[in-house]
Amino acid sequence: MSQIGSFALLLALALSIYSFIVGLLALFFQDDPKWERLGDTARRAGIVVFGGVLLAAIALVVAAFRDDFTIAYIFHHSNRDLPGPYKFATLWSGQEGSLLFWSLLLAGYGFVLRLRYKTDPRLFAYASVVLAGVQIFFLLLVNFAANPFGLLEGPMRADGSGLNPLLQYPEMVIHPPMLYLGYVGFTVPFAFALGALIMKYPGEKWIQITRRWTMVTWGFLTCGIFLGAHWAYAVLGWGGYWGWDPVENASLMPWLVGTAFLHSVMMQEKRGMLKVWNMWLVFATFWLAILGTFLTRSGIIASVHAFAQSSIGSWFFWFLVLTAVVFLFFFILNKDDLRSEHKLESLISRESSFLFNNLLFLLLTLDVLWGTWFPKISELVQGNKVTVGAPFYNRVAIPVALLLLLLTAVGPLLAWRKTSFESLKRNFLWPTVGAAAVALFVMFTPQSWGSIFGLRPWHDISYLYSLMTIFLSALVAFTVASEFYRGGRVISKHTGQGMFASIVQLTHRNTRRYGGYVVHLGVVLVMIGFSGAALNQEKEMEMGFGDKMTIGNYELTCRSFTQDETANQFSEWAIIDVAENGRKLTSMTPVRLVYKASNQPSTKPDIYSTFKEDLYLVYEGQNQKGQPVIKAHVNPMVIWIWLGACVMIVGTGLALLENAPAPVTVRVPNLLERTAPVASGD
């Protein structure tokens, strides 16, 4: 397997180099028919690269299933008793394998792109060359700097060290692929953007071609980020889902800039504006995805999630420099072709709302980037490191996020070019009244009535932030609902259909716009979930048989504690009965595990979720008497976050659907009555 994998990787590298060099020359001598044919061979070579990398990946997975511990990577990341799905996940569990996986996904994207070249052969040829360039970098890495097929030195081992216990969780089988599909996918819009920049591509066609790629990629990254957050919540056992760790930040930064790009492309499509800006956003998204990988893998910034420190950091550093130089060179050379076609007419317009939207997304990115790098900067300037943790990010990022939420409510109701105050007032009156009513209801409903919020003593600003989040979330929800309602009403009036059918038709006619609104609704749910964090409660107690603990409205009783053993692990667990207002709700079993192969302990919390709150129990260990130490958390509204993430993914899927053609409306009963066509454009 080692030899097959190594050969496949070398073959893929050779083909990538061919695809890059010959493809580049073919573009340079594009008027020569001979070079045109050679250019096609470069495209085909790029397609075959996928086969080579796929073969290498299959070889690695087969080696994991065959417990081939002669391969160092398999020895370090697998063991005989590891369940099958985790053996499959070995492919991306370590440094070398994950780089191979990255190469595979990149080759996969390249495969699809090169097959679809007829859409615009010349632009696709440029994009293919850029992709081949990036592919060469990753294949150089897996061939020469982090080879997953390296052999284990010393005597043959009977069993492997096993997979990191924290990664032995079902979501870990899908979280990294989703995240990588997101990271890698941003290479495609970047390749098209750079291609369009080099060839001075006229118009917005490249934006239209890459729109779906970007949305798919963004969807994957969103999915990956939330799966990671859920994994952190359900596995790590600290009671939270986002710790502002540098590796988490690394995934958030390209997502933020990518989101800004998804909004600003509309300005270029609709109004021919922000062409320079969009170029830079695409580049920044790609660059930040690579920067994140650099952070994760170089060891330059300490993180509990990071891969082991290795020499590949310098490879990434120089790749980052090279891509920046290449992009800057072509930007300076061809920037005159990126002039805006229209002027902006008013501060109160959809255009300026997009500008502020982009500003806020970039500010959030800057905050995250600054916080991530500040420990290193501090070390360089004053010689000692400082910690930049959650208190810093919460203080600087939450106000910006709230402004962004406000803009999410305001933006869709603003017209392109100019919005009159009357129209603004008309559109905003009822959503604002509704949102204020929701906020007041949430604030003044007593906790004894089951409210999570209610009037409570002031400890810090987080409670105020939570209330503001509720108000703004309600505002977004009402404005989105009003958009659906007004559009649906128009269709209903002209077709005689019911409101629901009209809204479905409306959405189908402009999937991008209304799919986008569904994504906004998902964001609202996520933000409501975040707002609950200000009201978290926690308590820790040593619990012998029959001992009781009270937290929130729950009464916990330790019914039993015991031990167990499987082929892969030892476990200790407690059985806790949970009652609320004297009524038994459920029994929970928080567990502490020790994996045999690695001898590493780990906890797996048990979570009882409702829409109101999560009861989250962690088996922290045993006291000197052998009794379990249980930590209980009550985390309000966490389930809303996962629900919101699902809605965001559904909205993205909706936005990817083809628009239905607008039907011609004819009223049969009275042919003399004039009917007007219905517009549902942005």
Next chain:
Amino acid sequence: MSTILNLRAIVRSIIRSIDGNRRKAAQVVLLCGAIFLFAGAGDPATRFTEIGHQLMCICSCGQILLECNHVGCPDSDGMRNELKAAIDRGDSDSLVEQSFVQKYGPTVLAAPTTSGFDRTAWIVPFLALALGFGFVIIVVREWKHRPAPAIADGLEPVRGAELEHFRDQARKETDL
């Protein structure tokens, strides 16, 4: 005339008394609000939670002190006990934090301080926010005054009231 002056004086005194009452009422409301809002802010359990979330566990797990949960952590229990003891002694928040910094180094604080070079960590994001907003407003103004792109010969661009008329018509027709 004197009647009018008397009336004025009476009205003034009424306004003054209302103002005075309002002022007093406002003061009472503020006081009640402050008592309500800040009640409990200084109790030991709340302080333990608040300060414990401003400190890091030093076992290199990278977690907030009160969130460190990894099995067999050699440091977090001791640090929590120290924090509890300091709060029970009645040490102020800053004194507690200083004593932790002296013992464990500056990385024990979960966020940069607001002194020395660390201050830049706080300044930069808000400076960027202010500069960013200023920049966008300038860009919008600049673009507003940019000359309109040339259009085909013989066509006059629609402006002003006529443009507003067409906009209203479009809005009415689409009902949006």
